Amino acid sequence: MIDERELAINPIVQDSVRHNAQTLSNIRALTASLFGVGAGILGLESYPGFAFYLLGTFVVSSLIYLLRVAPESQSTGSKDGANLYFYRPMMDLWVGDSVGNMMGFVLTWTLFYGLVRA
Incomplete structure (x- = not known):
């Protein structure tokens, strides 16, 4: 956790953290x-479809980390650049809304599966 001295040196701006979390949620x-859409068009069923979703969310999280967070941590010289952008970096960046967004995944999965296979 962040101690008082660290907060005095690098204060957390709640509006920026909220904006970053909202942007990440929109991307997810x-x-x-x-x-x-991809799983429905490919005709995936059951566990392969959910594995496709989990693999896809891992790839998206990795891309966000590699393209956005890692270059900033190298330029600022900090060890963990995710702490600069998120309140709880591990939860927000890697896990986030994965379970909540699964409903949208299943909805579009079944829609496009039905459209392609019907």
Whole structure:
């Protein structure tokens, strides 16, 4: 956890943290729907479809970390750049809304599966 001295040196701006969390949530919701479209068009059923979603969310989280967080941590010289952008970096960046966005995934998955297979 962040101690008082660290907060005095690098204060956490709640509006920025909230904006970053909202942006990440929007990206996850959009990609969950796109993964549902992909799984439906590919005709995936049951466990392979959910594995497709989990693999896709891991790839998206990795890309966000590699393209956004890692370059900033190298330029600022900090060990963990995710702490600069998120209140709980592990939960927000890697797990986030994965379970909540699964409903949108299943919705678009079944829609496009039905459209392609019917």
